[in-house]
Amino acid sequence: MVKWRYAVILDAGSSGTRVYVYRWLDSARARQSASPKELKSLPEIKTKKHWTKKIQPGISTFADKPSRVGPDHLDKLLKHALDVIPEPDVKDTPFFLLATAGMRLLSDADRDRILSEVCSYVKSHSNFLVPDCGIHIQVIPGATEGLYGWIAANYLLDSFDGDTDAHESGHHTYGFLDMGGASAQIAFVPSEAEARKHANDLTLLRLRNLDGSIQEYKVFVTSWLEFGVREARRRYVEALQKSAGGPKTKEIPDPCLPDGLRTSLDGKPVSSESRETQLFGTGRFDECLELTYPLLDKDAPCPDEPCLLHGIHVPAIDFNVNHFVGISEYWHTTYEIFEMGYKDKAYDFNTYQERVNQFCSQDWSAIEKGISEHRWGSKVDEDKAMEVCFKASWIINMLHSGIGIPRVGLDSVKASTQNGTKEVLEHGKEKGYLSTFQAVNEIDSTEVSWTLGKAVLYASSLIPVGENDLPVGFGSNQPGVPPDFQYPSIRGPTIIKETDFETWREALFGGESPRRIPGLLLFLLIVVIMAFYLCGRNRRGRIYHKLQSFFGHKGSRFSRGLGGKLLGLRLNSPAYERVMEEGGLDLGEMSGSSESDRGDSLDYDSSKSPSKRSSLFNGSNTPTLKFELDNGSGSSIGLGISNIHDRQGMVLRNDSREHLVPAVASGSRSRAGSPTRMYRKSPVLAPMDGEQ
Known part of the structure; x- marks a missing residue:
């Protein structure tokens, strides 16, 4: 079972591109040792400073030479990420290149050419998981960048780990401010009064905890292009x-x-x-x-009051409720x-x-x-x-x-009817974010980057859930899954049904339980028994004789008792292999059937005339039959034994010639020595004509 999950996210900004590598425990492993509080929390994302690398300039400078963006720009970043991630995990590691304001300033044609070259280069020079370049390699809107940043800041400030019911105002998150070279973003959860007034302007964000429960937030996000x-x-x-x-x-x-x-x-x-x-x-x-x-x-x-800058609508901010961090x-x-x-x-x-x-x-x-x-x-x-x-x-x-x-020291904060200020201050007291605004670079030694928010969203989407549960992502402030809902990756992997098999597998192979080794041995025993019964009756007979020679003579307690019952053999009779009963089937009855109708596994003398084929199972004309081992054949039945059907759907018995003689007899090949065979039926064959 996989232990670690990874994600590679490139922040392709206006002045340069920075690669981030993030890691978290697979959700199945994380749940094994999680406390009740941790089960109600998001996955724990980790990164290290030396997992990050930045190069300059930005990819937008390749507008006039898009073919060089791979070898001259991405190559170093890909190699850096590949040096961090273990080779076996690369194929399951998603790769994202998300471009921001620098690329937003280019024409559509220039953007498309650069992104197309990025997609081709990543797929041809690495095995990272890129199922859809349209989602994994794109220019993201400023509002999306701001939302990812809001997730990152509140994730590091533990704002998502609290019980929302414990806050009388229901408000326990921080506002987020970001400014780069070309644009600036703001994201925050408005006060309850403003949220009701501007519900259509909010973005619905849905995250998933380790136990499968969800967290939903209604966030206002906007971006000012050319305000970087x-x-x-x-x-x-x-x-x-x-x-x-x-x-x-x-x-x-x-x-x-x-x-x-x-x-x-x-x-x-x-x-x-x-x-x-x-x-x-x-x-x-x-x-x-x-x-x-x-x-x-x-x-x-300002066509939609109120506005802050450049005529762009922003709900009124209550700074007694909203405390901001800026990066x-x-x-x-x-x-x-x-x-x-x-x-x-x-x-x-x-x-x-x-x-x-x-x-x-x-x-x-x-x-x-x-x-x-x-x-x-x-x-x-x-x-x-x-x-x-x-x-x-x-x-x-x-x-x-x-x-x-x-x-x-100069401006007073307007009095607010919301009583969330105390909770916000208490929540961030240990980290020192008591001011209305606090500039930050790292929280708990982790850089506050919007790319972390993207990683949190993606990791949250991989947590197994039921088939009817709502997916992780964001979109318009509507119940359920709105038409513009944005998934962290392609839609398929976001919903995973956890089966009983997964539970057994974790119990046997995961965790530190003292029953892990006995459970593993039991699992292996079950596999051996299943393989034994699937290997066929003839092979079981041969295995029995080997066991018989090891444990004692033919009439020993083993042969008379448990061994015979397990093998399903009649042990007081001569040990015969499977034989074809006389009169079992007359091929002459299949009038007009071709050789292809009988299946490729039937081998007979092609020189025989059709009139003689009715006696192929009699005396010296017994045919030679072959077992084909091609399991890809449409007529195969599991273990490589081909089915041969007549036109009425009857199954033909096709044991090979070498299995038509007793395993311990020698001399004549007479069929009269089979006292117990009679018409024993195979459990996988339909009754033949004349059989009851």
């Missing part, structure tokens, strides 16, 4: 250039760059003598905040520089903005010196330092002016 830091920066530079007089202007002041730093429009350092259009930093962070605020597009028309750029921009160099790690709006002001107002030469001294940690290089002031202003505007998260 790279795309926001592009829009910001375009606005700067336009306000400065257009493309003819060669020098443009940029308050989001440290004082004294000069870059090209795409952010590369340049000298003052360069003739290309360049940005020169002024180090005015307050002005930077003002210039990035319009990028939120909060004044866009990716929310983490990198708040932690790598503005917390690494300080003892106090807690997020506080006043403290954070003060540190950003202090950093960005420095002269660029002072920042370069701090980088060389590793003042902000070894991960901070010049490229990150050049970008961080813009990123910080964008993060602050997104969090507080865009989404509306209260500025700790």
